[in-house]
Each structure stands twice: as C-alpha cells, then as structure tokens.
Amino acid sequence: MLDVRDLAFGFGARRVGADVTFALAKGETLAVLGGNGAGKTTLFRTLLGLLPALNGEIRVDGHAVATLPPRARARRLAYVPQQHAPTFGFTAEEAVLMGRVSHLSTFARPGSTDRAAAADALTRLGIEALAARPVTELAQQAPVLILDEPTASLDFGNRARVLAEIDRLRHGGLTIVFSTHEPDQALAHADRALLLADGRPLALDAVGSALTAANVGRLYRVRVRTVDAGGKHRVFVTE
C-alpha cells in the first residue's frame, strides 16, 4: 500500500535524512521513533508529498505520490499534523467536515453522506479528542493514515482513546504510520518500528527485533533496560 524506496528528504540543499526504504501492506502499522530534530516530521511531510523528495520514490497504492494531483493524493493519504492550531472558532462538526474536501468537487458543499461520515468520526473519538483531532482525518477516509505524535499533548484518558482507535483502524485494514516518543507505545500498537537517528535508519524491523533495550538506548543516548509486564508486554525503563 505504501512503498518507499531509497528516500532522501530535506529542504532543497539542506538534506535532513536519507536511506529510508520500507513497504507497508494493507493493515500494517509502522511506528517512527527518534530524538527531537531527528527528522520525523520532515520525513512525514515528504511521504505526503508536501515536500518534494530529494531522492528515491514514494508510491501509494501503486501511484507515485509526486505526480498525484492534490485531491487524488488526499483520497489515499491522510495526515494528522503534530499541532492543530485552533482557528477561528469553527464548531466541531464544521472542523471535521473539512476532512471531506477531497471527496467533493471544487464548487460543491458537503451533503448528507459527508455529514454522516463526519458524525461517525466524531462519535468514535469524541469531541474532547478534537483538541488533538485525528477526527477530521478519519472523515477523510483515506486508506493510509500518517499521524505525527498523535498522543503528544493528550491526557491519560484521551491518549488511551486515540490509541484504541489506531488499533481499531489497523485491524480494519488501514495502513498507518505514526511517530511517538514512547517505545512502549510503539511496541504495543505497531507492527514495525523505524528508529531514526539524524535522519538515517538506526533500525527498521518488526517491533520485537527493532525495539531492543540496546537500540532504544543508542537512539536516545541513555541507558535503558526492559521489564516484563506480563504476557508479551515489555516496558522500557531508563537507569
């Protein structure tokens, strides 16, 4: 569903990262981890076609992202940016309805199908989660969802709700890429992990093999050990 080959990304002459290659099938989830400034957001913006790739190729559903027109691209790739600036005091429904724009022709206004999709997205996550709202992007109904630190500023409850929704979506067949600063979260909610150090992959593998204490320690330059938390759960602890 999402194929990335030999990708280099950055801003014009300034290369932020390189050598990223992965392929995600339908229903697969990739967690991206890396220190502050490691290039996670730049990588995401490049995957979405918001920044031109400096090298390599990105294909979604077989189409090259670089050449897809905006509307066609948005019907395949949805993006939840890190910070949603609240603008203008739109109502929750108005904000969520904007996620339907890729399904509407240029002069059209949202109809009953769009309102139903928006209402569905809203009831699933609730208005409180709108503060960090992946809700608008749920209404977009794209097969690939890219979330930049979706739980960064959420309280305990909203974090659990958003993560549960991510699980529900991946089991429902969506391909998901999300970034996080919590290795535990990646372990519990993703199939594969990409550890990004200075824009280059330090490890890219199934979560079980990529997220070792040694790798996580190298990534964040701290001493880390894992603690068994029953079943297949593992928790990372700094020393």
Added chain:
Amino acid sequence: MIEHGRFVRRTSLVLVGGIVVLLALAVIALGSGRYPITPNEIASIIWRRLAGDVRATTADAVVWQIRMPRVAVAALVGAALAAAGAAYQHLFRNPLVAPDTLGVSSGAALGAVLGIFFGAGFIVIELAAFAGGLAAVAVVMLIASRLKAHEPLVTLILTGVVVASLLAAAISLVKYLADPYNQLPAITFWLMGSFAAASTHEVWSLLPAVIISLAILVALAWRINLLALPDDEARALGVHTRLLRGVVIAAATLATAAGVAVAGIIGWIGLVVPHMARLLVGPEFSRLLPVAAIFGAAFLLAIDTLARTIAPIEVPPGILTAIVGTPVFIVLLAHARRVFS
C-alpha cells in the same frame, strides 16, 4: 446534526432580517432629501414603471434618475467591500485586515487616479484600479512573508500601512501633476469618496465586476473555510491552496477595485461589517459571506443617506464610516487574539 440545523435556521433568520432592513433603508433613501416623497408614492412610482407606464413627473425623475442609481451604487459598493473584507480576513487568518488596512484600496485608488489623469473611460479606470489593488496586495504579502516576525497579525497590518502611505505619496504626485482647473478637483472629490455623481450608467458599469467577484466567492465559499487551516493541513486534506488563495485574492481585489473606482476610498466597511456578521452567524464562510454582503449593502446605504441629509451640504460618506470604524478597530485590536481562537 442538531447543531447544523440550528445554525442554518439562525442564518436564514439573520439573512431575511438583513434583506428586510436593506429594503426598508432603500425606501427611506428614495424618499428623503430636498424633495421628500412618501413611501406610498415611491411604491406607486416603482409599480407604474414596472408595469411599463413611464411618466415625466418630478417625483418620477427624482426617484428613477437621481436617487435609485445612488441607492443601487451605495448598496453594491457596500456589499462588495464587506464581502472582500470577509474573504481577506479568512484568507490571512487575521481579524484586522480589510481592503483598506491591506493597502488594496490605496493601490486601487492609485490605479483609478492614473486612469482619471489620462482621461480614460470608466471601464479602463476600473481595470486600472483592479491592477493597482492586485499589485498592492502582492507587495504587502511579499514583504510581510519575508519579515518572519513574531507578531504576524500586526506585521501584516503595519506592512499594509507602510505600502498604503507610499501609494498615497504616489497619488499626491499625480495630483501635483494634474491640471488644477479640471482634473485636480475631479480627483480630489473622487478620492474623498462620494455617491453624489452616481448615474444609471455607473450602476451598469459597476454591476458586472461585483457580480463576477461575488459569484466566485459564493461558489467557492465552503472550500474557502479550509484556507483558515495551516497550509500543510489544508494541502494534506486535498486542497490546492496556492491556486485557491490566488483565485480568492483576485476575486476580493476585483470587488474592492470596482467599489473604489466608483466611489473612491470608503474605509472601514470591509473591516467592521464582517465582524458584525461573524458575531451573528459564526465563522463558517458559506454562511458568513451572504450575511456580510447584505449587511455591507445596508450599512453603506444608511451611511450615504445620513451623509446627504444630516447637513445642508453633503458630508463625504468616508468621514462617517471612519467615525464608526475607528472605535471598532481599537476594540478589535484589544481583543484580536481572543476573537480568533
């Protein structure tokens, strides 16, 4: 959804109310002046003309040749300026921008003054005003984006003020060069802003530009909402933001230029009226736009009727709008951040 239904009902209520007020103001405007006409007479004069019965009475002449064009021009210019202001505010996510604070009015005025200076016809003056307005907004946007300031809200306005003052200097230069007996008075009175010279001919030259620009804004109204989001977000949702922004700026600038070409610089409408509309129906643009346009028409019509009746001589309407606009602007300045978050 319930909320949606409530907003739609409220918007229709506000719209109907606005139209009723606008019509009432039109009747008052047609009836008042040095030759007063009662509403009953106005009704029968209009009815007779619609039925095809053209009479040469004084009342007929006053209504059809003098007051009706003036009412139409004031309402059209008010609607155009308010719609343009609403579009600019949305586009720049900034409650303080308007055709006048962005320098668009000054740019359009310079274009129009040059047109008058070279003795051009109305359509050319209108086109020159459009070109001047577009150039001004492009320069303001370019400078403001290069400054990368901490206070983008205020930076944009300051840049607009700076560019507007440069344009004012250019206008002064044209006035200095103009023939002092004919051109200079024409330019000066026109710049003050007035509807005194409004004729049927002006209505017809103004109408196409206003209809085209408002039609573009109405057709794109829902999509324009997405321009209020951060650029990345709007693009990821599938909007061609650069193209859409360009089209909206062109439409809003055309509306401004048409208004300026007919009536000179009439400030504050584009700033104040969209806020009144937003207070009543919220920020959603497809609801906001028609309400702002109707309110703008009613507001400028009321101002113009006052301008020609409160004193023995006509007061330029720009003076009255400034008296209303300045205090509102100061309040907005104090609450800008709160209003838009």
